[in-house]
Amino acid sequence: MKLALGPNLYYWSQDKQQEFYSAIATSPVDIVYLGETVCSRRHLIRLPDWLELAQKLTDAGKEVVLSTQTLIESESDLKTLRRITNNKTFRVEANDMGAARLLNEQGIPFVAGQTLNVYNPSTLNLMAKLGAMRWVIPMEMSRVALMPMQAARPEGLETEVFSYGRMPLAFSARCFTARHYNLPKDDCQFRCIDHADGLTLNTREGEAFLVLNGIQTQSAKVNNLLGEVWELQKAGVDILRISPQAFHTPRMVQLFRDTMDEKITPQKALRTMQKLMPESACDGYWHGKPGLDRLYADSMTD
Amino acid sequence: MPHENKMELVCPAGSLPALKVAVDNGADCVYMGFRDNTNARNFAGLNFDIATAREGVRYAHSHGAKVLLALNTYPQSSGSEKWLTAIDNAHHLGIDAVILADPGLMQYACDTYPDLRLHLSVQGSATNYEAINFYHQQFGIQRAVLPRVLALKQVEQLMQNTPVEIELFGFGGLCVMVEGRCSLSSYVTGESPNTCGVCSPAKSVQWKQTAAGLESHLNGVLIDRYADSENAGYPTLCKGRFNVAGATYYAIEEPTSLNTLELLPDLMRMGIAAIKIEGRQRSPAYVAKVTRVWREAIGACRRNPDKFNIKPAWMTDLGKLSEGQQSTLGAYNRPWK
Structure with a gap:
């Protein structure tokens, strides 16, 4: 199995971003997804900068x-x-059917992103026919639901699973960060930059529930499938995606790599992770339960 | 404008009585779903079996109205037969168009029944003309229902670049998120519109009277708490009050409904093919009232678009039927964002 770093979903300063990707360059991650996937107003890093970084x-x-x-x-x-x-150089992840159409027209193989809603084998086969060489499973898809997809997938099509990070759960035309500051979206003053890991939304009982990240709403809990690495491998998953968080991401990549290489046990890696995650872990979707549930027993000893 | 005089009024039918009153009050089309998770209003006691669907089609057609069938959830990886059978049944019943979100289903429908008219559901999340043209090119969809996220100007620009008819939501419940790309409900309850045809399902709701007030919980997560003076609303999870950085407020959206009546002349001028009324889960009385107001308003606007005035009585009637008795122009009006 390979490790991928997902696109950075947050808005960071140029310095922070540069520092982050310098560390990623020497980390044991195989694939790096780059680009602004959340908001077109985030302008500190533009396409030419992304292309330079990509090179x-x-x-x-x-x-x-x-x-x-x-x-x-x-x-x-x-x-x-x-x-x-x-762009004639780098592969593209299509996160909207419009992108899939443009890539298909040019006959360029692409990655079918999570939000293309590939929930069943006929849609999976269709995407492959249109040029998908890899697909990222929907956030909600469980291990049990993935099995028939794996059985039916065309030869050579790679499967990627979002395995670590706060989950993107919803997208809106409204910017919830701007709303929090009582600012109109068109004059948001780029407040996202003050929230490197997003803005936590708590219930009135003080439970961290969601994270506001501009027009995107994320889970407050961190989806963590490290304990399921062997299950993922058994399911024929080719790539595990780690989604950037503001702190300790290269460390998380290393812990995944070491677990996959059997240098440490998942239990030990998870104990280290617990101190480094922005919020507690969840893995409900993978187990066919509400996404915020935690099924893996963190307290298991080696 | 080619569509100017054709703008259809598309009304919700969660039951046979609702279908009949929609037709009686002037709906051009009614939309309905089967009684299972093949549609995004999979609520107990709602929707149609084959016999009631047949009677609904007969009633609508004999009164000159069309029937659309929503098959707008995503078949899960095992068990897509139910969706395929639903398409077969739609064809046999003489349904005028099916409303689909899943590309695999569209492929089946256009391969098997080339004469069956396809509409792209709002659950298909197509917010730009490249996406809409994708579905047109691949499956020949003839109409797309747009997610409630675009400003009116963006809708207009989109329409200039696609041959596909555009249907817009005009009135009813307001999704703040792009439809088809929201899994907040399954994050909390395990069930979402995409996978199960539900959002914040009733079976996950708990009400608790506490010293701090009446509380609504969704699978144990506190969505809102009401003072004695406040009216409690259904705990749709994006419409609760939460705490962000010390402030407690409707952090995502207020309990409010969409009402675009004042945009009607613009929508007509733009050539919007159809206006959709949300609310298959609402009562026949709601359907009757909303249909009557919109029928009258469309008629008035068609007769004299330049001097279209909203009758106060229309707004009063619609206001009473709105969530939290509030309404908004939503994303059509840029400042909402």
Whole structure:
């Protein structure tokens, strides 16, 4: 199995971003997804910068994939999208059917992203026919639901599973970060930059429930399938995705790698992780339960 | 404008009585679902079996109205036969169009029944013309229902770049999130619109009277707490009050409904093919009232678009039927975002 680093879902300063990807360049991750997938107003890093970074990471031996914006609303969003799908160098992850269409038209193989809603074998086969060389399973898909997909998938199609990080659960036209600050979206003053891991939404009982990240809503809990590495492998999963968090991401990558290489046990790795995660772990979706449930027994000893 | 005089009023039918009153009050089309998880209003006691569907089609057709069938959930990896059978049944029943979200199902429908008209459901999350043209090119969809996220200007631009007819939500429950890309409900309850055809399902709701007030919980998660003076609403999880950085407020959206009546002249001028009324889960009385108001308003606007005035009585009637008695123009009006 390979390890992938998903696109950074947050908005960081250029310095922080640069520092982050420098560390990633030397981390044991095989694939790096780059690009702004959440909000077109986030402008500190533009496409030429992403392409430059993509080249650097390629030189460092990583497979680089450019991820497209998930919610495409305007002509200017489409312009950016076309610039990405027309880049002749790097593979593209399509996060909207519009992106899939543009890539299909050019006959370019692509990664079918999570939000394309590939829930059943006929849709999976259709995406493969249109040019998908890899697909990322929907966030909600369980191990049991994945099995028939794996059995039916066309030869050579790779399967990727979101295995670590706060889960993107919803997208809106409304910016919830701007709303929090009573600012209109068009004059948001880029407040996302003050929240490197998003803005936590608590219930009135003080339970961390969701995370507001601009127009995206995430789980507060961290989806963590480290304890399921062998199950994932048995299920024929090719790639595990780690989603960037503001802190300790290279460390998390290392812990996954070491567990996969059997250098440490999942139990030991998880004990280390517990101190480094922004919130407690969950893994409900993988087990066919509510996403926020935690089924894996963290307290298990070696 | 080619569609100007054709704008259809598409009304919800959660039951045969609702279907009949929609037709009686002037709906051009009614939309319905079968009694299972093949549609996104999979609620207990709602929807149609084959016999009631047949009677519904007969009633609508004999009164000159069309019937659309929502098959807009995503077949899960095992058991997609139920969805395929539903398409077979739609064809046999003489349904005028099926509303689909899943590409695999669209492929089946256009391969098996080339004469069956396909509409792209709002659950298909198509918010731009490249996506809509994808479904048109691959499966020949003839109409797309847009997610409630675009500003009116964006809708207009989209329409200039696609041959596909556009249907917009005009009134009813407001999804703040892009439909088809929201799994908040399954995060909390295990069931979502995409997988089960439900959002914040009733079986996961618990009400608790506490010293702090009446509380609504969804599978144990506190969604809202009401003071004695407040009216409690259904705990749809994006419409609860939460705490963000010390402030307690409707962090995602207030309990409110969409009402676009004042946009009607613009929508007509733009050539919107159809206006959709949300609410298959609502009563026949709701359907009758909303249909009557919109029928009258569309008629008035068609006769004299430049001098279209909203009658106060329409707004009063619709206001009473809105969630929390509040309404909004939603994303069609840019400041909402």
